[in-house]
Amino acid sequence: MSLLLGLRLAVAGGREALLRLAFTAVAVGVGITLLLLALTGQAAVQGRADRIGWQDAAYVASGAGERPQPPAESADGALFLAVSDYYDGAPMTRAYAAALGADPPVPPGLVRLPGPGEVAASPAMRRLLESTPDDQLRDRFPGRVTMTIGDPGLAHSNELVAIVGRTPGQLQGVGSVQEVRGFDTVPNGFAYFYFLRLMLLIGTVLLLVPVVILIVMVTRVAAARREQRLAAIRLVGATRLQTAVLAAAEAGIAAVAGSALAWAAYEAGRRLLAATVTFQGGRFFLADVTVARWILVLVLVGAPAVVTLTTIASLRRVQVSPLGISRRGRRPAPPAWHALPIVAGIGGQVALGPLRGTVGSDTLDRLAPLFAVLAIVGFVLVGPWLCLLAGRGLARISRRVPGLLAARRIAADPRATFRAVSGVVLAAWVITYIGSTVDQFRPPDEAGAVRLRPGMVQVVTGGVPADQVAPLRSGPTVLARGTGGFMVSCAELSRVRYVPCPHTADSGRFEPGPGAESMAVAEVYIRTDGTLAAENRVRTRAANLVPNAIIHTDRDPDAGILFFAGIGRLASVACLFVLLVGACSLAAGMIGGLVERRRPFALLRASGLRLGELRRLVFLETAATMLCTAAVGVGLGLVTAYAAARQGDVGWRWPGLDVFGYVGGGVLAALIFSTLALPLLDATTRPDTVRYE
Amino acid sequence: MPPVLVGRDLHKWFGVAEALRGASITLDEGEIVAVMGPSGSGKSTLLHCLAGILAPESGQVHFAGRRIDQLPDRDRTNLRRTVFGFVFQFGQLVPELPAVENIALPLLLTGLRRKPALAAASAWLPRLGLDGLGGRLPGELSGGQGQRIALARALIANPKIVFADEPTGALDSVAADQVMELLVDAARAQGSSVLMVTHEPRVAGYADRTVLVRDGVDALRVGAG
Numbered sequence: 001m002s003l004l005l006g007l008r009l010a011v012a013g014g015r016e017a018l019l020r021l022a023f024t025a026v027a028v029g030v031g032i033t034l035l036l037l038a039l040t041g042q043a044a045v046q047g048r049a050d051r052i053g054w055q056d057a058a059y060v061a062s063g064a065g066e067r068p069q070p071p072a073e074s075a076d077g078a079l080f081l082a083v084s085d086y087y088d089g090a091p092m093t094r095a096y097a098a099a100l101g102a103d104p105p106v107p108p109g110l111v112r113l114p115g116p117g118e119v120a121a122s123p124a125m126r127r128l129l130e131s132t133p134d135d136q137l138r139d140r141f142p143g144r145v146t147m148t149i150g151d152p153g154l155a156h157s158n159e160l161v162a163i164v165g166r167t168p169g170q171l172q173g174v175g176s177v178q179e180v181r182g183f184d185t186v187p188n189g190f191a192y193f194y195f196l197r198l199m200l201l202i203g204t205v206l207l208l209v210p211v212v213i214l215i216v217m218v219t220r221v222a223a224a225r226r227e228q229r230l231a232a233i234r235l236v237g238a239t240r241l242q243t244a245v246l247a248a249a250e251a252g253i254a255a256v257a258g259s260a261l262a263w264a265a266y267e268a269g270r271r272l273l274a275a276t277v278t279f280q281g282g283r284f285f286l287a288d289v290t291v292a293r294w295i296l297v298l299v300l301v302g303a304p305a306v307v308t309l310t311t312i313a314s315l316r317r318v319q320v321s322p323l324g325i326s327r328r329g330r331r332p333a334p335p336a337w338h339a340l341p342i343v344a345g346i347g348g349q350v351a352l353g354p355l356r357g358t359v360g361s362d363t364l365d366r367l368a369p370l371f372a373v374l375a376i377v378g379f380v381l382v383g384p385w386l387c388l389l390a391g392r393g394l395a396r397i398s399r400r401v402p403g404l405l406a407a408r409r410i411a412a413d414p415r416a417t418f419r420a421v422s423g424v425v426l427a428a429w430v431i432t433y434i435g436s437t438v439d440q441f442r443p444p445d446e447a448g449a450v451r452l453r454p455g456m457v458q459v460v461t462g463g464v465p466a467d468q469v470a471p472l473r474s475g476p477t478v479l480a481r482g483t484g485g486f487m488v489s490c491a492e493l494s495r496v497r498y499v500p501c502p503h504t505a506d507s508g509r510f511e512p513g514p515g516a517e518s519m520a521v522a523e524v525y526i527r528t529d530g531t532l533a534a535e536n537r538v539r540t541r542a543a544n545l546v547p548n549a550i551i552h553t554d555r556d557p558d559a560g561i562l563f564f565a566g567i568g569r570l571a572s573v574a575c576l577f578v579l580l581v582g583a584c585s586l587a588a589g590m591i592g593g594l595v596e597r598r599r600p601f602a603l604l605r606a607s608g609l610r611l612g613e614l615r616r617l618v619f620l621e622t623a624a625t626m627l628c629t630a631a632v633g634v635g636l637g638l639v640t641a642y643a644a645a646r647q648g649d650v651g652w653r654w655p656g657l658d659v660f661g662y663v664g665g666g667v668l669a670a671l672i673f674s675t676l677a678l679p680l681l682d683a684t685t686r687p688d689t690v691r692y693e
Numbered sequence: 694m695p696p697v698l699v700g701r702d703l704h705k706w707f708g709v710a711e712a713l714r715g716a717s718i719t720l721d722e723g724e725i726v727a728v729m730g731p732s733g734s735g736k737s738t739l740l741h742c743l744a745g746i747l748a749p750e751s752g753q754v755h756f757a758g759r760r761i762d763q764l765p766d767r768d769r770t771n772l773r774r775t776v777f778g779f780v781f782q783f784g785q786l787v788p789e790l791p792a793v794e795n796i797a798l799p800l801l802l803t804g805l806r807r808k809p810a811l812a813a814a815s816a817w818l819p820r821l822g823l824d825g826l827g828g829r830l831p832g833e834l835s836g837g838q839g840q841r842i843a844l845a846r847a848l849i850a851n852p853k854i855v856f857a858d859e860p861t862g863a864l865d866s867v868a869a870d871q872v873m874e875l876l877v878d879a880a881r882a883q884g885s886s887v888l889m890v891t892h893e894p895r896v897a898g899y900a901d902r903t904v905l906v907r908d909g910v911d912a913l914r915v916g917a918g
Contacts, residue, residue: 401801404794405787412789412830603785606746607846608774608802610767687746687773 020221021254024307027218028258030584032303033265034577035211039291039299040270042204047288048279052155054107054183055082055093058176073182076101078113079171080180083548085539086556087128087137088532091281092160094140096177096547098168105182107163109153114165120147121162122154129162136536140543156282175462176548207430209376210423210581215303217419217588219251219310221595244315248308255307259300266296334385334414342378345371346639353646368647372640376426379636383422383629387414390628394620402613406621420589421626424670427582428630428663431575432637435659437644452554455530456496457538460550463520472524472542480509480523487512487519496525575666583670590622590677598684606687614685615678623671630667634660695758697722697886698854700743703752705735712738713749718904720854725877725887727900736890736906737858743888744777744856745769757853774802778847778855778885780876782862785843786831792842793818793827799850817845821875837868844872848879855880857889861896873899 058080082095097104097113104113114120119141121129126145129138141162149161171177274286291299348371391410398404410417418425452458461469463483473479478496480488486509490501493509503509524542528534535553542551594601601614638655645652698720705713712735720726720743730736741747743754745761754762761772778799779785786795797814801807818827821841831839840860847855860876861869877899880887889900897903 399807400804401798404801404807405790408787408791408794409789597788600785600787603779603781604787604798605770606744606773606781607779607785607799608770608772608777610770610774613802687741 021250021257023221024218024251024254025257025261027221027584027588028215028255028303028307029261029265031211031214031218031581032259032262032299033269034581035208036262036266036291036296036299037269037273038204038207038577039295040273040289043291044273044284044288045279048155048284051108051152051285051288052159054153055095055161057107057180057183058082058178074105075103077179077181078104079166079168079177081171081174081177081548083176083543084550085140085543086551086553087132087160087536089555089557090160091557092125093162094543094547095161095163096166096171096174097163098166098171100168100179105180107149107153107183109150110147110163112147114143114147114163116165116167116170117143118146118165119143119162120149120165121145122149122159124158125160125162128160132536133533135540136533137540140540142544151285151287155280156284158282171547174547175464207578207581209380210426210430210578210585212306213419213423213426214581214585214588215255215306216310217423217585217592219255219307220314220419221588221592244312247311247315251311252304252308255304258307259303262303263296263300334381334388338378338381338385340378341374342382342636345373345375345378346636346643349375349640349643350646353643368644375636375640379426379429379633380418380422383418383425384414386629386632387417387421387625390625391417393628394624400613401609402617402620405617406624409617409621410625416593417621417625418629420593421586421622421629423585423589424579424582424626424667425629425633427575427578427633427670428667429633429637429640430578431663431666432634432655432659433640433644434575435662436638436641436655439653439655439659451498452525452552453496453498454554455528455535456553457526457528457535457542458496458552459524459526459538459542459546460552461521461524461546462548463522464546466521468545469521469524469542471545472526472538476527478525479521480525481512481516481519482510482522483520486510486522487516488523493525496527575662579666579670583673586622586626586670586674587677590618590674591680593621594618594677594681594684601681601685602687605685611682615681618678618681619675622674626667626671630663634663637663694722696720697757698743698888699753699755700739701753701755703739703742703749703754705738705742705747705749707738713742713752714908715752716906717752718743720886720888722853723881723884723886724902725880725900726889727897727903728888728890728906729892729894729897729903730906732892734906734908739906740856740858740888740890744779744854745772774799775850776853778850778852780840780843780847780855780857780860780889782859783836783839786839786846788831791828791830792823792834792838795831795842796845796849798846803850813849814845817849820879821845822871835868837864837871840864840868840872841875844876844879848876848883848885851883852885854886854888857887859890859892861891861893866895869893869896 077100079098079100080095081097082093085092085094097107099113099115106113110120121141126148129141129145132138141164143164145162149163151157154161270289271286274284274289277283349368352367352371387410391407391414394403394410395407398407459469459472466479478488478492480486480493488509489512490499490503490509493499494501499507503511526538526542528538532555535555539551539553542549605611605614641655642652696719698718700716700718703713703716704711714735716735716739718726718728718739728736728739738747742749742762745754745764749762752762753760756772756776761769764772773779786792787798790798793811793814796817797807797810800810800813805813815827818824821838821844823838823841826834826838831842834842840863844860847857855876857876861872864872873896876887876889879885887900889896891897
């Protein structure tokens with residue numbers, strides 16, 4: 001009965017009730033949508049890594065990666081090699097495969113392994129091959145293109161990749177070639193990918209909390225008005241339980257509507273993300289930009305549950321009696337033990353780094369999010385205490401009424417104050433964490449990089465007899481010999497690369513000593529006229545002579561720069577999400593605070609408090625606490641990023657000033673966004689409001 | 694001596710309902726006037742128009758010889774803050790401020806420093822019978838105690854006029870008497886006029902004069918009894 005009454009009040013309670021319902025539904029919908037879209041980020045990166053994991057099969061089979069040999073999936077193996085290559089600065093993958101029997105493993109996206117004389121190419125590669133002269137590219141892939149690699153084997157639809165079918169004899173003896181039994185879809189253990197995944201995992205956990213806070217804040221906006229109705233219903237005989245059910249039903253229906261909206265927005269949003277976000281040279285496949293069905297159900301059902309529970313919990317703070325609403329008195333200051341979880345969470349995160357070698361990456365995978373959750377819970381517990389300090393500080397320095405009122409308001413209920421700003425504060429934490437983490441991938445400054453001179457082609461052979469590369473030496477060339485360290489004249493090398501002479505101790509290069517002439521050739525530098533065509537002709541010849549050679553020109557982007565740009569873009573999208581959630585929470589918190597104090601504010605204005613002073617009051621109580629707690633959030637972001645870097649075995653360096661600028665700008669933007677709620681202040685607290693309240 | 698406050702032929706509409714239909718009233722300096730009438734008669738509307746909270750559609754309000762009903766909101770706000778004091782039925786105290794700071798608010802609003810403002814506010818506590826309760830939040834006070842705090846807040850800045858809208862409406866008779874005695878004594882002591890709206894004859898008995906309002910017009914004036 002209470003349930004039905006609650007539903008009826010929500011949908012047929014007049015214009016104001018409908019507006020409240022719509023506000024709650026939209027805000028809950030925004031929160032859930034952002035969370036779902038953030039979760040798709042991890043799925044998208046994981047999905048892409050899964051699709052191209054086959055390219056690392058030889059690397060994994062060599063035992064160099066952290067993952068063991070992929071499980072056998074075919075009776076017969078295959079010889080396999082995948083090499084990074086470029087065309088006019090665009091990365092491409094050139095792979096070679098030779099079946100070792102009738103039932104070789106098959107890479108995803110193909111129905112069979114290309115046989116000798118056959119080439120399997122991605123659609124983008126096919127187009128490029130058709131539009132480029134043979135001696136510049138086509139000849140690098142000897143054979144006839146008979147197969148197209150499908151989406152399951154491609155990172156993105158523009159990926160340039162081709163597999164050249166060979167006989168086992170052609171590949172035997174080629175450096176880096178490995179026998180593979182299966183093309184496992186599990187990506188290998190490159191530190192970067194592992195780190196990226198860890199970063200996304202922790203980032204998602206960090207985003208989850210601001211979203212929950214947003215939902216809680218939105219739910220509380222309607223609480224003050226709801227409580228008045230509940231008192232009226234208590235007057236006619238409703239029990240506490242009945243009023244709780246009624247309130248829960250009213251809030252629940254808004255949340256269910258929000259979930260439905262979020263589902264629709266998520267479906268539209270993931271299509272938008274797949275169509276617009278570019279990562280490492282291409283857009284994500286729509287099938288990857290999705291969350292697992294169980295997660296979708298959990299979030300869509302969990303959010304209304306959170307809203308309902310929040311509504312019931314918010315009733316605990318007020319005494320809904322038949323004669324009206326009375327708030328419980330002064331709440332005790334947060335106890336000291338509230339600091340324990342954050343100490344444990346942050347301490348655990350930091351401790352995981354040194355333990356990396358002993359506990360293994362799987363254990364790290366499980367422990368890191370747990371400590372992240374513990375740290376966040378700890379921060380939520382400690383936040384009110386920080387607000388209390390901020391309030392006391394503000395009270396001490398305030399000379400005017402707005403400052404004093406703001407300070408007292410903060411100190412009277414630091415929990416409520418922190419709730420209002422916590423979204424942005426956590427956003428500051430998350431953005432600092434993401435920004436600092438991304439900065440770990442920032443390639444060295446241009447000045448420190450050792451780049452090729454224009455027109456030079458560098459062929460890194462890995463150590464081959466001089467005869468094998470003799471055809472490349474028809475023109476002026478520079479050779480580096482040896483395997484452990486490269487022996488090359490610095491004077492000669494400086495003609496092809498921008499290097500300081502003499503060789504520096506950490507360059508790995510030495511002046512040729514006696515017997516150097518008989519050593520294997522490790523690098524060949526070939527001078528061209530600098531045209532794209534000439535460079536590609538050299539590349540093609542080199543690839544045919546030494547299939548496993550890594551070939552570079554000064555046109556090739558640095559892999560680190562590419563990776564950095566990719567995750568930088570992802571990070572920007574993630575930060576935008578987090579900030580949006582935080583700003584929405586802040587605005588909701590402000591609106592909630594206004595609605596709750598509508599009458600005292602209106603009476604203050606009736607007594608002569610100017611609107612400007614009231615605005616300053618509301619702004620101050622938000623800004624003072626936000627700046628104080630955001631500073632702590634930034635500190636925690638740095639510590640978390642440091643811990644993640646240590647866990648991922650990536651060296652730590654301080655983030656650039658741009659990261660701090662980004663955080664500061666974000667916090668400021670959120671603060672400005674929240675002032676959008678200020679016009680409401682005038683409307684809700686007009687002195688004549690005292691007549692109706 | 695001319696009246697300190699004059700309302701003349703005041704009309705006020707709320708949608709299609711006319712709350713005031715040509716009501717007129719005067720208030721002399723130091724005078725205590727009670728406005729009585731049945732629910733919906735327009736007595737609160739009259740008080741709000743006279744205090745500059747509402748602007749009447751027609752008619753005039755003069756304070757100390759100056760017309761105030763046409764002043765811009767900013768000037769009316771200044772007036773309310775500097776020369777008027779207010780007591781409402783309930784919910785007027787700022788919930789986060791302790792009692793003493795609630796009392797000091799009008800002084801702080803005028804720019805007085807905190808220390809002297811709080812000192813002046815504290816001096817009111819013994820008079821209110823609230824000695825030692827200055828640090829309590831409004832939620833920790835009884836209804837009568839809260840109303841006495843509101844009363845002190847209305848009077849602390851030495852206003853020319855105190856507007857009281859059902860000041861004892863939420864109190865029992867004992868607490869109501871305490872509040873009214875305080876209001877009348879303090880107002881007389883500092884020469885403030887009081888215009889109070891009430892529907893209780895017992896409360897109106899504290900006034901020098903009673904004005905009855907019916908259907909938006911002043912129906913009857915009763916001299917001091």
